[in-house]
Amino acid sequence: MELPLESVPNFSEGRDGATIDALAEALGEHADLLDVHADVDHHRSVFTLVGTEEELAESLLAGIACAKERIDLRRHEGAHPRIGAADVVPLVPLRPEDMPRAQNAANTIARRIAEELELPVFLYGTLGGGVGPAHFRRGGPEGLQRRISSGELRPDFGPKQLHPGAGGVLVGARGPLIAFNVNLRSADVDVARAVAKTVREADGGFSGVRALGLDLPAAGLVQVSMNVEDWEAAALHEIVSRVVEEASRRGAEVVGSELVGLMPAGAAAAAAGSALHIEGFD
Numbered sequence: 001m002e003l004p005l006e007s008v009p010n011f012s013e014g015r016d017g018a019t020i021d022a023l024a025e026a027l028g029e030h031a032d033l034l035d036v037h038a039d040v041d042h043h044r045s046v047f048t049l050v051g052t053e054e055e056l057a058e059s060l061l062a063g064i065a066c067a068k069e070r071i072d073l074r075r076h077e078g079a080h081p082r083i084g085a086a087d088v089v090p091l092v093p094l095r096p097e098d099m100p101r102a103q104n105a106a107n108t109i110a111r112r113i114a115e116e117l118e119l120p121v122f123l124y125g126t127l128g129g130g131v132g133p134a135h136f137r138r139g140g141p142e143g144l145q146r147r148i149s150s151g152e153l154r155p156d157f158g159p160k161q162l163h164p165g166a167g168g169v170l171v172g173a174r175g176p177l178i179a180f181n182v183n184l185r186s187a188d189v190d191v192a193r194a195v196a197k198t199v200r201e202a203d204g205g206f207s208g209v210r211a212l213g214l215d216l217p218a219a220g221l222v223q224v225s226m227n228v229e230d231w232e233a234a235a236l237h238e239i240v241s242r243v244v245e246e247a248s249r250r251g252a253e254v255v256g257s258e259l260v261g262l263m264p265a266g267a268a269a270a271a272a273g274s275a276l277h278i279e280g281f282d
Helices: 017-028 053-070 096-117 133-137 140-150 189-199 236-249 265-275
Strands: 005-007 032-039 044-051 086-093 121-125 169-173 178-185 209-216 221-228 253-260
Touching: 005 053, 005 096, 017 032, 017 044, 017 053, 044 053, 053 086, 053 096, 086 096, 096 121, 096 169, 121 133, 133 140, 133 169, 178 189, 178 236, 189 209, 189 221, 189 236, 221 236, 236 253, 236 265
Parallel strands: 086 169, 121 169
Antiparallel strands: 005 044, 005 086, 032 044, 178 221, 178 253, 209 221
């Protein structure tokens, strides 16, 4: 039996309930909407949906059209980096052998976004030469436009000018990942940044882990915000344990954690097996 594909689009709106509801309605009209996660400090919402390639294409086009109409980046301030109202649109296979389906679907959707919504689209990950979203987000929309104008970058599809209010869209295909945040009680965002550095792969931390230190002014906390791109190579409970240890060394207390969207059940099973000391638990 052919499994559905998953998509986890991230939109640059986490505060206006009417807009978040409108996005959910648009995305859920053609595909199955499984989860909505909105964050005030990040000023961002993450939607999880599944469907066939055709269902996801119609769903995502409707959602991005809604975002283009309702979100204006010129008035946007949030902790999370972004380059678009519909900032990043990944297509995710539920099993590795379906990656070609996800890649084909991502290419089709990217082309349609450019043609039907007239937004510039940048491919990332396996479709974009291996670069990640951070490569495009450096300097925000203004920095990205300067790099386009200088010839350093060019959209894979669509106009060479970012839309004034909606910016551009990042589209890719990737495996399942876990978006997971750990909140710290500290007045110094540099503490969160230092802890993030100890766990991310780029600085010698866990394999497949990307991490940022962010300030959460509404919550009065700071945050280690992570994407765990290979949950089998880097166990979530071990990453959290390291964050707790490194935060404590810097005088900060872990006050809670947050799962953004959904995660593979295997990651939860591994954590339960470790916490309960069940030998050979699978």
